[in-house]
Amino acid sequence: MEPPPGAAESSKLRHVEKDVLIPQIMRDRAKELCSDQVQAFTKCCQETGLLMVVKCRQENTALQDCLVGHYTDPSFYEECKAEYLKQREEYRATGIKKKRQKFTSNM
Secondary structure, eight states: OOOOOOOHHOOOOOOOIIIIHHHHHHHHHHHHHHHHHHHHHHHHHHHHHGGGHHHHHHHHHHHHHHHHHHHHHHHHHHHHHHHHHHHHHHHHOOOOOOOOOOOOOOO
């Protein structure tokens, strides 16, 4: 059985998609998944002021560990790639660009 016409084209990724668009989805989703660490670091920075570099090391380390854990997870990349391909397919079918959801903190 042959794949449907355009199937190979629909799964092929351009440079900008691999290096910019999918990583952007990964960053946004990782921030959502690490929201507790983001909030703890933000709160520490707001309370500490200029001494945040010294006083918020623990919160910063926890945040970086959480984010890097997601960035380096191959299955997380594949999830984000699948999400991007779905969005791209919807755009190609409808011509309507879906607005990218941005992470916003509750402050």
